[in-house]
Amino acid sequence: MKKLGIILFALVVLSCQDIEDCRTDDNLDVMIVRFYDIETKQSKKVGFTIGSGNYIYGEGFFSEDSTAVALPLSPSDDATSFFFLTDTSSHELEMSHEVEFSIFDPKCDPSITFINLDTIRYTFDSLSIPGTVTNIQLDTNVKIYF
Secondary structure: OHHHHHHHHHHHHHHOOOOOOHHHOOEOOEEEEEEEOOOOOOEOOEOOEEEEOOEEOOOOOOOOOEOEEEEEOOOOOOEEEEEEEOOOOEEEEEEEEEEEEEOOOOOOOOEEEEEEEEEEEEOOOEEEOOOOOOEOOOOOOEEEEO
């Protein structure tokens, strides 16, 4: 019985070892948006200028040949608004979300993930949310059709 107690204690100590690699965190602080053609439901290459509030995301943030974009969500608010501009059209997307902070190891930066993603409003033709949590294991949080 004493040996069993020692083995259990050793297992607990070994399982509580520090995380040596901070890159093992699966959380993302961005949502992945993919664009689709409303008629064919196929991926659609788009070229938007994208912004949030008074901020326009810089060149290289979104290319004209993209079918997807990673958009940063606000950890200090429970909603984030985006605008999408082209020469001929403009669209808006406002998402609600909750924030979860995690600290896996004191040596690592805090980890942020967003949960319960949902739309407040949008001006695209159609939209779906296949992934309500931002996580590297999900390749899409929002599908936009237009």
